[in-house]
Amino acid sequence: MGNKIRLGIIYGGKSSEHEVSLRTALSIINAVDPEKYEITPVHVQLDGTWVKGKPAAGQITHVEMLRLAESAAGTGMAEGALQQAGGGKAAPVLALGREVDVIFPVIHGPNGEDGTLQGLLELADIPYVGAGVLASAVGMDKWMMKNVFAQAGLPQVNYVGVLRSRLQSDLQGIVDQIERELGYPCFVKPANMGSSVGISKAKTPEELVNALQLAARFDRRIIVEQYVKARELEIGVLGNEQVITSVVGEVIAAKEFYDYEAKYKGAGTELQIPAQIPAHVAEGIREMAVKAFQAIDGSGLSRVDFFWNEENDRLYINEINTMPGFTPYSMYPMLFQAAGIGYAELIDRLVQLAIERHADKQQNIIAAEELD
Numbered sequence: 001m002g003n004k005i006r007l008g009i010i011y012g013g014k015s016s017e018h019e020v021s022l023r024t025a026l027s028i029i030n031a032v033d034p035e036k037y038e039i040t041p042v043h044v045q046l047d048g049t050w051v052k053g054k055p056a057a058g059q060i061t062h063v064e065m066l067r068l069a070e071s072a073a074g075t076g077m078a079e080g081a082l083q084q085a086g087g088g089k090a091a092p093v094l095a096l097g098r099e100v101d102v103i104f105p106v107i108h109g110p111n112g113e114d115g116t117l118q119g120l121l122e123l124a125d126i127p128y129v130g131a132g133v134l135a136s137a138v139g140m141d142k143w144m145m146k147n148v149f150a151q152a153g154l155p156q157v158n159y160v161g162v163l164r165s166r167l168q169s170d171l172q173g174i175v176d177q178i179e180r181e182l183g184y185p186c187f188v189k190p191a192n193m194g195s196s197v198g199i200s201k202a203k204t205p206e207e208l209v210n211a212l213q214l215a216a217r218f219d220r221r222i223i224v225e226q227y228v229k230a231r232e233l234e235i236g237v238l239g240n241e242q243v244i245t246s247v248v249g250e251v252i253a254a255k256e257f258y259d260y261e262a263k264y265k266g267a268g269t270e271l272q273i274p275a276q277i278p279a280h281v282a283e284g285i286r287e288m289a290v291k292a293f294q295a296i297d298g299s300g301l302s303r304v305d306f307f308w309n310e311e312n313d314r315l316y317i318n319e320i321n322t323m324p325g326f327t328p329y330s331m332y333p334m335l336f337q338a339a340g341i342g343y344a345e346l347i348d349r350l351v352q353l354a355i356e357r358h359a360d361k362q363q364n365i366i367a368a369e370e371l372d
């Protein structure tokens with residue numbers, strides 16, 4: 001038991017991707033070598049309550065065992081809620097630092113991969129897998145992400161950012177601006193969602209207004225983009241300051257765009273790995289993915305998504321996902337599998353990268369007095 005890595009896995013979350021997260025956590029737990037890791041599951045329930053389980057090595061075999069309830073009824077796995085009176089729903093996680101060496105947060109979307117959870121883990125001084133606060137926050141906000149990509153000189157479709165408050169005061173002005181700068185069809189997205197929630201394609205002024213109003217229900221920041229008819233190509237990035245990339249994969253969606261249904265209910269989407277594309281396109285994707293990862297100060301892992309217009313051979317970056325889908329059948333692990341790095345090894349590497357990044361940070365001095 002002595003020199004095992006004590007790995008905490010935080011999963012679930014107040015998120016539409018709660019169930020996906022549970023399945024991912026189970027996959028990770030089942031994949032890692034029980035001789036090497038002791039796992040402490042931490043379930044963030046749908047209402048935001050944190051429940052910590054007992055440390056386990058290999059005994060967690062079914063997703064139901066990860067649904068830790070405060071009462072622990074039936075499972076015998078839960079140690080108790082981390083919630084404490086007056087402490088906020090997540091504050092007691094700070095105490096986890098004494099019980100685990102590293103944490104793998106597998107919560108997608110807001111409150112999971114947007115830097116908030118990462119900030120909590122920074123305060124707790126626990127090494128954690130994946131992007132830090134800054135990269136997570138930039139990667140989560142599609143509007144800010146695009147501004148950062150633009151600054152890095154990465155090609156992307158034209159876009160217009162809109163604040164919700166402007167919908168009340170200047171709706172016609174917004175429509176005029178979008179028609180002038182983008183035209184139809186355009187894509188309207190809440191800046192902070194992911195999983196294609198609240199996203200729509202607008203082909204007329206009426207559809208645009210409806211799309212803006214729908215997006216505004218999910219976020220106060222909205223992004224509108226030019227539509228591009230293109231193939232959707234994705235690549236994995238792994239590392240901290242030195243990175244490697246995976247092979248390129250393609251998402252082939254049967255529906256009009258790759259939406260929530262298509263993504264999670266498997267409604268006709270197909271992953272083609274490796275993508276059948278010319279070598280120069282794969283090379284362009286590789287270069288741009290590394291640039292994008294570095295532009296947001298990424299660490300650990302990211303999946304970077306592209307649009308490639310085959311007719312005119314133009315490549316645009318679409319987005320970077322700092323906590324991509326991570327079941328063994330998700331794009332990111334499959335892209336690395338095809339590059340010769342299997343799922344268990346990928347987890348080993350991510351854990352090491354987390355520890356290295358945490359150690360690197362310890363080099364910082366806090367006050368000028370510490371200078372020799």
Ligand SMILES: Nc1ncnc2c1ncn2[C@@H]1O[C@H](COP(=O)(O)OP(=O)(O)O)[C@@H](O)[C@H]1O
Nearest residue numbers: 157187194195196197225226227228257258319
């Ligand atoms: N500008 C665009 N042009 C054409 N299709 C788009 C555009 N933006 C998004 N899409 C389609 O919508 C899907 C979801 O958009 P995306 O920005 O990737 O959001 P999510 O964070 O939900 O993955 C994309 O995978 C693509 O199929």
Ligand SMILES: [Mg+2]
Nearest residue numbers: 195305318319
């Ligand atoms: Mg996407």
